[in-house]
Amino acid sequence: MASPTFSAVNSKELIDVVDVCIRCYADASEEKINLIPGAYRDEDGEPWVLPVVLDLEKKLVQSVTYNHEYILFLGTDSFKTLAPRLILGEESPALRTGRALGIQTVGGSGALRIGAELLVRHAKYDTFYISEPTWDNHESTFLYAGFSTSRKYRYWDPVKRGVDFEGLIEDLREAPENSVIVLQLCAHNPTGCDLTKKQWTEVADVMEERKLFPIFDAAYQGFASGDVEEDAWAVRYFVDRGFEMLVTQSFSKNMGLYGDRVGCLTVVLKEGRQKELASVEFMLTIIARAIYLCPTRHGGEIVVRILRDSEARKQWLESLRKMVERLKVARQSLKERLDELGTPGNWNHITSQSGMFSFTGLTSKQAAYMADEHHMYLLPNGRANICALNDNNVDRFAQAVHDSITME
Template structure:
């Protein structure tokens, strides 16, 4: 029987999820998952933060709470706490009511809401993203109504660091009003962040060219273990007087991946524009998903608004970031001990969950098919997939894959 859906072709698989499926189906005892972007313990298991368990129990046991709809823009107690975490408790922009937050469906939802506003309300059509960047950046902005996407140079495969001269040259070509997507910290996928001096130069160009900075902050606190350190770039731009959007995610730093809890921080020059911005954001949310879920917001809000729980959270993110730093050190040392061709200092110079290894697609293919080590075709690995039981095997496999592809 004919169907109206008969002519639909399958879409391409999403690489990271397809890779995870292959890993789960693999029966080899040596298998290692370096693909999926989630924290793993030394035992390779997901970690529910103890402070999150406490907050969950407190939320469940609170008889004053119910399952009524939240306001369209979410829980104010949560959004205000998230905004203060990003900008600082003593932020002059918060005190002057120039900044506010909107609860969203994780960081992706914050990006989409901000992009929808810029495209549909403000008529922006041009956006710039780093090359490489998180794969969803382009798709989110194009789906929201942007029509003209451009890459600015970022990764230098020769130095395995930032091509800063190329970055600046490309931003200088951007037309007035273009939206510039900037990674707040722990750049995904490279793990390479600009220095403080480089952020100053980036801000100079954005100011000179009258561009609009849209930060993506997915790893605050998770990257270095210090939320203040990881918020430097955003706070510098705000203190300098920029109007910005910043998407925030609490997937990694709270381990709340499936709660989809995010925040869109808006910083403006005049608090008188808040009502108009919020009213248009309200309509956009209503058209897309009506209003956000409550549970994740209540958990994060409870933790951030309680000095005791907040300190426990700080201890947890220190544990996670320290383990990642340790794995970087061990992997680099082992690669160098094996005299693996190439240079490997970038492994420890990078920060956050991901490392852009510099491995080629051919080498990645060997690692997956012969050694059962799963990583993205770009050579990006999740450092959390390493532990003291497997890092030597991974290093040896990388050595072998490089040797097998030597010309």
């Protein structure tokens, strides 16, 4: 039997990302600023365990019932009840009428992977659209799930440094019927640019007309506005419009549970199809078992206890608002420094964007200059994690940005 041949990944973009990550982590300079990771950092550049999470973990491990046993394939009943309510709303008509269900997954990535395979294997979809640009794992997740055709809709306008809404709508109008459209709910990764409510209604109009299937990636609920209810508006609007859809949630960012890998996949069917949910749940069970058997216990318990207990939930939301406010302060500080330096260009997009990331507008050449000359690392496409900035380094970073733009 012949030995298998393994071909290398042929993606310059991915290779460039890996290269800059390797260079960053190998750089021992005290001047280094790492703006690459998709994770929150505090004012000292350190990971932050939310106080309510730390308190609940202590109580959890001290409990006489604490153990490391498996949980059910699709998560506990408490999780499957509480997590969908967070995104769909306590009074969601879809939940109230029994035409929606949620399952616990291994992070938001697991939710995307299981949802994608459900659509391919059991609903026979074959074409999906992602925004240009988007999170670099979206495309491979859907392709590995079995989708045959990957397409993109315009999203970023490099001239106005905002959403290319006209291009987005035009691309959706031209999408074949029954295409799956991946929509980032809020705090868009990597651009930090979100749609307005009016724009979401226009997107819904086109998708309804063209018979397009939405899958909302809600990786950053609460991280855009600081309000989990406000950030969920688009999903709830689509439900009210009668769309069938998938919604994927992650508790990595808004609860800081990165390494615990806690996510949720919610399926919403149209009115009158409630009886089909049992079959859908069985399909999801088969897919989940084939990929990872069952989700994680520890992180799921933390999420349930936060969402179930009113005081814990209050503490969590306060911490979430604290993170969002610090990001807003960092954005404002950076913009002010760039304006004071007279850095060429308009930097209003820094503060108009939301969430953890800023699509700075820097070119790959300028990003490379930042790394080579200033030990400051961002992705080659110019995406920077704003929470890497603080009072101790924002001046140096702004000066480096200024230098990279004026170096010629």
